[in-house]
Amino acid sequence: MRITSLLTLLVFSSASAAEPDLPAAARANLELNLRWMLDHERAAAKAERPKPAPRVGVWADAGVWHTGAKSIVSALEAEGIACRVLDKSRLTEEGLKELDAIVLPGGWAPHQWGAAGKDGLTAIGAYVERGGRCVGICAGAYLLSKTVKYDGAEYPYPVGLFDGIAEGPVKGLKPYPEMGSARLKITPAGEKRGLAALGKAECAYGGGPFFHKGTGTSVLATYPDGSAAAISRIVGKGELLLLGVHPERFPDSKDVDPPPKGAGAILKAILLLEKPK
Numbered sequence: 249m250r251i252t253s254l255l256t257l258l259v260f261s262s263a264s265a266a267e268p269d270l271p272a273a274a275r276a277n278l279e280l281n282l283r284w285m286l287d288h289e290r291a292a293a294k295a296e297r298p299k300p301a302p303r304v305g306v307w308a309d310a311g312v313w314h315t316g317a318k319s320i321v322s323a324l325e326a327e328g329i330a331c332r333v334l335d336k337s338r339l340t341e342e343g344l345k346e347l348d349a350i351v352l353p354g355g356w357a358p359h360q361w362g363a364a365g366k367d368g369l370t371a372i373g374a375y376v377e378r379g380g381r382c383v384g385i386c387a388g389a390y391l392l393s394k395t396v397k398y399d400g401a402e403y404p405y406p407v408g409l410f411d412g413i414a415e416g417p418v419k420g421l422k423p424y425p426e427m428g429s430a431r432l433k434i435t436p437a438g439e440k441r442g443l444a445a446l447g448k449a450e451c452a453y454g455g456g457p458f459f460h461k462g463t464g465t466s467v468l469a470t471y472p473d474g475s476a477a478a479i480s481r482i483v484g485k486g487e488l489l490l491l492g493v494h495p496e497r498f499p500d501s502k503d504v505d506p507p508p509k510g511a512g513a514i515l516k517a518i519l520l521l522e523k524p525k
Contacts, residue, residue, distance in 0.1 A: 319507035449495060
């Protein structure tokens with residue numbers, strides 16, 4: 249789908265922001281996401297050489313932290329991995345089927361839930377079941393879990409691709425809304441996947457979860473307290489990966505800063521993608 253006028257953008261933005269009581273800050277963040285989606289498509293259309301077909305879809309509708317989503321795309325495309333920015337209209341089985349992987353970035357999980365809606369969340373589940381790879385980062389990880397616990401309160405979530413508990417904030421780390429940092433310890437399973445560089449990075453942390461009580465999971469990295477910070481799980485013919493930290497951001501970086509050096513390589517390892525020859 250190509251959107252070519254500001255008028256269409258405003259109509260589209262209003263439709264996407266139709267969730268009741270979306271706070272002003274969240275609406276402003278949504279508009280940033282949709283404007284960026286248009287800019288990304290227009291840049292691809294104006295490129296002297298046609299870009300390769302997108303391999304990774306990055307969700308960027310209401311509730312998705314604009315800086316995080318943009319950093320993921322920038323880091324991957326710097327590694328030669330073409331991306332498609334996904335709004336709710338593209339979160340369908342048809343819209344996802346040609347992608348090697350999809351990423352649900354951080355932000356605000358309840359708003360992401362509302363933006364995706366029942367049909368969008370069903371499409372994500374079907375995509376993974378039939379063989380896709382789905383990565384949830386921070387809020388995206390909460391969204392994909394069956395049970396969310398935060399500050400002692402418990403909430404059932406609808407997707408349940410991880411059948412355990414995503415719980416936050418992690419003890420000893422800065423709770424949201426402050427942005428702190430975490431240095432992870434990579435497990436043998438994470439080393440085998442090629443995530444050694446993730447253990448050397450000081451990742452941003454903003455209230456993300458640790459993971460427990462699920463079935464069939466492989467722990468790829470742990471927090472300083474030993475709890476699971478990154479996990480993988482086979483779901484149907486596909487794979488789910490959840491991270492409580494932001495590998496695409498420095499702890500103290502500003503919103504205007506580019507993603508840290510090496511973020512693209514880490515994301516490629518998480519997604520099991522090779523740079524095109």
